[in-house]
Amino acid sequence: LKPIIWDDNENKLTVLDQSVLPFQKVFVELRTPEDVADAIRLMKVRGAPAIGITAAYGMVLAVLRAENLNDVIKLMHDAKSVMDKARPTAVNLSWATSYMLNRAREYIEKGEAKDVKELITLLKKDANKIFDDELEAEIQMGLYGLEKLNPGDVVLTQCNAGGLATGTGLGTALAPVKLAHILGIDVSVIAPETRPWLQGSRLTVYELMEEGIPVTLITDTAVGLVMYKKMVNSAMVGADRILADGHVYNKIGTFKEAVIAHEMGIPFYVLAPVSTFDLKSSVDNVKIEERDPDEVRTVRGVPIAPENVKVFNPVFDVTPPKYITAIITEKGVIYPPFDKNVRKIIEK
């Protein structure tokens, strides 16, 4: 599973188009930051870490346009501003573009890059390192998460927080299950379809079936019953943004899973790299992205409702810390009280 491919020789960025999976397996080349922004907006690339990695390479693509070092900062600024708007909720996106911009500034100011070519070489290393760090973080999260799994466990997830979402092929929420599978431990997954965009039925199911991990698909309406019937031992989900007090922004539907898990006494774990944490914002000032109403009125282009019906289509929700058993990061497992412990782990 290779959803993001960077060709270091050709400076070519190719991504697996997640908007048509699993029905078609199409790779698209992204040549400019505008291409990257479009791909993110059209959800060809999706999942917070995958978006971050792709945007980092997008910043390299911006520099390819520079004729000399004087152009670079302006070009990267423009690229950042185009790409940051593509998915406002995903903190990894602006984190990655800011990071690349700051690195470029440093290289130029310190004289480490004497021309555009040298700068590109340095920035490519940085973008590659974001990818490598992500994969390493996922392996680490997977190992921490593995401690929460027992042989025979069934894990409920939500959306796709797998290797497609992170771009590495491993994933965040699915990392423990995948490591368990590699180690020969028998675990399986229940995947809710995750309307409107069907990341569960299209991507999580595809990804797990490709790797031979047993998975059962359910509708979003059945999430409650599988917990009521104790058909799952734990829930593991990803995150798009985590606040200092433990509020978790993730794919719409996560909140309901957390509340029911809490009520049914089922452990609810959030798995996310430290780059997902936003220690500055508070729950009152994070805006929840709403998308095109037609995503709800139709499924894969087929109408499912009267065409002029009014629609509310939020794509994320927020889960208060009360409902979260632990947040699993590459730096360690964070337990409640989150308002104290998040900073302890993240800032260490």
Added chain:
Amino acid sequence: LKPIIWDDNENKLTVLDQSVLPFQKVFVELRTPEDVADAIRLMKVRGAPAIGITAAYGMVLAVLRAENLNDVIKLMHDAKSVMDKARPTAVNLSWATSYMLNRAREYIEKGEAKDVKELITLLKKDANKIFDDELEAEIQMGLYGLEKLNPGDVVLTQCNAGGLATGTGLGTALAPVKLAHILGIDVSVIAPETRPWLQGSRLTVYELMEEGIPVTLITDTAVGLVMYKKMVNSAMVGADRILADGHVYNKIGTFKEAVIAHEMGIPFYVLAPVSTFDLKSSVDNVKIEERDPDEVRTVRGVPIAPENVKVFNPVFDVTPPKYITAIITEKGVIYPPFDKNVRKIIEK
């Protein structure tokens, strides 16, 4: 809105095919109990009360086949057994077929029907009375439910517990909203789409838009967020079966709505006629119906997942009494403790 039409002169049963709404408005004639069973199984007729009414007419259709009174009980027995199997969870179905069978037995034993023709006349009256009683019960539930609404309220529902579901055009869960609208009180509805069968996006939205009642469609994943954001003042749902201790069987997804409403301090009301109550069964022995996995793998015939994915497709769930604010019946409003108060109201 006339989803069930019985022609008393021609003895003809016609139903609005709910499986193709709102895209096509097709009426189908049901000539035999087997036709009725098929229509219920294929969900051309759906909703517990509508199924009950249709099955009652189905029992009349069975008697139309009789040559003399000696044939009747056997024919009705066979019809009952064919129709009862079509939707095992809906208690109204076997209630209606048993009722009609018992009435026929009485008419014959007491000599009130001297031939098949007389029996048919009597049984038609009984079936019509089931319809009329249902409508009257809905008006009564609507009036009780109206007391729980304030001007400007937004009501969250689930599935379709409207006039399509009951066959009367009014409905159970939607009755208070409809009466409010008739009385000029400004209320609106948020309808979750209710996968896999999309009763929310197809039927509830259609029915409310037809009547000019404001409705907003959401995905099933957004049910939590609308409650978290306090965008709704109450939740009102129907029921397929209610036990003596207050356990409510209803469309898959009801349980999660109830748990979140409870957690967010939003009143959660179940509206159902007394015919929905099953005072004999316990939560351990009610089987939850599972339907064809392809209902989950596809939406309106379009694939949304790898075609061979394993699926769990339960179509009802069970909500424990703890999460229910009140059960609104035509005989009155039942408050906790349900294990005491259900019998008080239902058996009065």
